[in-house]
Amino acid sequence: MFKKKEILITAFALFSLFFGAGNLILPPLLGFNAGNQWLIVTIGFCLSAMVIPLLGILAHAKLQGTLMDFGKKVSPTFSLIFSFFIYAIAVALPGPRTASVTHEMAIQPYWDISPWVTSSIYFGLVFIFAINRSRILGVLGKLLTPAIILILLFVIGITIFSFPFDFGTTNITNPFSNGILEGYQTFDAIGAVVVGGVIIISINLKHTDASYEDKRSMIRKAGWIAGLALFLIYMGLILSGALVHSAFPEDTTRTALLSGLAKQSLGNVGNIFLSILVAIACFTTAVGIVTGTADFVKSRCNDSQLAYTLTAIIGSVLGILIGKFDVGYIIIVALPSLMFIYPITVILILLNVVPEKWGSSFVFRAVTLTTILFSIPDFLNSIPALTPKPETFSWIPLQEYSLGWALPALATFILTNVFIRLSR
Template structure:
């Protein structure tokens, strides 16, 4: 690994693609409710919103293919279905959510315009960037991302160092680490890793970089840069939320709390800075999602440029339509989808990131099947069938924490590897 100008450009580009609407809204309210347990909540949040996503980037650096390669060792058919589901979820939930947040925080309070107008202009600009994808790394890495990072870091620093007598409220969470872990799902960062990691690799190859080892080193190094940036911002925003717990209404909304933090830390210019922040964070994420989806369709349709353009246009139209819904409605709708697809995504990331000696094709197949089976109760509970599956969730280890899949997947992986080890020795 090496860290140079190219590494930091790619790292900032990765950071900006990860850092979107949910990444801004979720940490402060999490900190507000966590209070004195903010560090434990941060630990859980960082696991699902930083560590696992960066392992996803490491896995991309090892594979250097498309997202289809993430699940192909389960089966080609499963890989195709998985990818279609991930991209469908991405362009119908997190991508439109970026436009909705931008409208509610950065446009509507100042101009009073309709959500249709905001979404229309917003996704027209997204489409412009996506159709000029060869310039994505330089535009995001050299210009937009550093501005975004500086504005967020200013809010964090002024909040942390400007509070002379911090008073932390008692935590409202029974299990802060688990709460932080599950809240990290809503950032979509693990899904983002398997989507935008491929965007970075393809962008590098378009720029003429072909050496496998050089690409691997660059991607891993840039992933570390992006991960460090995400960690600093998440921990800082969670701590800020905890610091201001005694000064705001405990029932304040996510967007309301973020606005309060910016006003308290940056004073009269806080609202304007927050508007820039929201617009940049959301926009760069939408660009990454739509580009990744268009790349995928182009790849499975014989590298068709027409497929890339049509997919980008359809993705932006969906963004305009879905972007009309309230932010909190989109968050609520996303829960069932995340309960089903996130455990599979986490398992695939981990299996692709660890050495091949511990991940045979059989391991991929059985561990993923077990993960799907034990994710179903959590999914059913999230769509209102909690009463039916409650006895099962209570019987399963970690079931009451919406993590019924975790131990079965880990135990399955251990058993298969022990069996393989015994077989090799005999």
Template sequence: MNIERKELLVTSFALFSLFFGAGNLLLPPLLGYNAGENWLWVTLGFMITAVLIPIIGILAHAKLQGTMYDFGKKVSPWFSSIYCIIVYIISVAIPSPRTASATHEIAIHPAFGTDPLLTSAIYFALVLVFVLNRSKILNLIGKFLTPFIVIMLLAVIGIGLSSSSFSTGESTFGSPVVSGILEGYQTFDAIGAVVVGAVIIISLNFKNMKVSQFESKRKLIRQSGFIAGTGLFVIYAGLIAVGAYYGSQIEVNAELSTDMQRANLLRGISIAALGNFGNTVLSILISLACFTTAVGIVAGTADYFRGLFNKSNTAYILTAVIACMAGIGVGQMNFHDIIVIAYPVLLFIYPITIMLILLNVLPERMATPVVFRAVVIVTFIFSIPDVIGFVSPSDGLKSITDFIPLAKHSLGWVLPALLAFVITTLVQPKSKVA
């Protein structure tokens, strides 16, 4: 029993840490600061896409116990293969390099004034070392790195809230819940769920469990998912609250870029809560949180391509090296530029990912291949106006989106996808009988 409890804690900590990266730390405080008096509503929206959907994704992994390919195979094999490749390319091209960029801008450059290329090169060299020591990932992250991250986060949040005046400013958001939902996209946690969930499954060792391997995996993954989700909820809510209540006492220069506003606000909160030591704490916190996420992304990508080539270790190593080289290249960009590039990509891939996650946790009789195909096709079609509207808005497009519910909030796919699910679920039994 002690072994099982220890395994559960290590897995839960590792899962939390693989989720919790650059955006997860930098986004919530400024979100709370801008939400002001409406920070609770923003928190609600943020939790939907940054906690609820990702943890459902982990539950789907517990049910499937395969790779990301299994998430989309009911649509069709070719769709699932293309989807996996797109997601992994996005992962190593955006969120993984973003962790290096955040580490450089907040932790390394202010202290040492080094070039971003040097930071990225050293950073991803260390990532590669961890990824190549594949069997030790869970223990290294779960036993040592994550507890330290959690302790420092709780210290910043607890001291920050206890010493705040509990006064908030006016909200700058017209629709706080929707703003929270869309900001949750930027955490990449839903995509992270399908990527790092597979990392957890492959990394687990079940030799000491007394029940069948499948059942022990499902139980352990479910429980660790709930624990990690609870941790994410507490940390996110705490950071948003600190930004809302304590941020009013800290000068946030509106003329600065958004990424510098995020960094300065978080730095100001850390220093105000922990004194001069707060700057050091923030630097270490950013570095560790970003690093563990990059390790999870690169390991997950390497795992997938290893599977494509008959479990070839050469494919695993080559993929890891390429992913780290891509990280070095893109990681030299600043954090804000990477977010700007990421947004239209997320508007395209996030809705499909969310629907695949939700469909995969449903009972088989409700989520048949026909339902999968209908929902994914409709989601894809109604996501296109959101992407085009962000990249190249026009009056003609606006006249179309005006007729789509929630389209003005970049959520025009939600109701059509739900309608497609309901119709195909109701019609399908009749077609089977016929």
């Protein structure tokens, strides 16, 4: 059995791996726009940004393998393609976004420096750290996360007690589904299937004599603790954003709102300190993404160090090219890929959580294929130039909420299981 201290350390590690740039900048503006509907968007946001990632960790506790294991019941080829897309999206979108957040929060407010310069220096350093596999990042991560959490708790606490509970009216049409879709932008479901494997490897290396059940129990407990911490931070940041609706202009940006909250709560010094911590936290995330992607390619190329180096170079170059854009633009660009890959990721997580008797290979294949097919309309609707006429897919349930894949996937899951039972 694992000691309580080891469970807490693992929970802390999970929280650190999840808590990145998107987790910080997305909730406040979501609450700001939600107004008196802040609780509804909180539930939606936490469903996709906390509950699903938590289930991803529980799935890892069950599988105790790697990202490749999530889709193996569909087929080895599908699993490889799915893994490739996950890493490609990670290195092309959330990775570069960390440079953009760093520029807008830690560089732009204090120096007149081009985003090109910031992203070039930023990902030049990312490449150096990825090649040298420095352990400094691990040490920094252990120190950074408590500091960021402490500052955020101060920001949330001071804001809640400083502003009256007077919420503006919402300008969001569908608060619940909007919260879910905004939660996509944290990339936490994708993060769950990636970082869960890292946790498994770490536990296996440190506790070689631990049984499968002991490791599963420990990961599940740590996951629940990390999930609860994420929920409290998310709810606090969304509530804070909703409370300050009259203190910021309607067109305020995500980073400007977070910086403004920190400045109002902690003053200039506190805001500067938060900016520095966010910048370093973003940097550790970027290094982790580039390193993880390079490790994946290396493993598929007979452990070739050349493949690792070339992937690290490509990841860093993409970071420079995409990281120069502002955060809002990267979030808009990321939406189509998320509308397609996120439902597939969610379904694979759920299928790996259910008991084995309900998750046969046949069920995996049928439900995953259904999800892919019914994700296409949401994908098309997220691209302005390709947006079909509203009535084209109106027959699909929940299509107006960009969740057209959900009920067909559920129906396929139920029908395939009924078919299997009747066939026996």
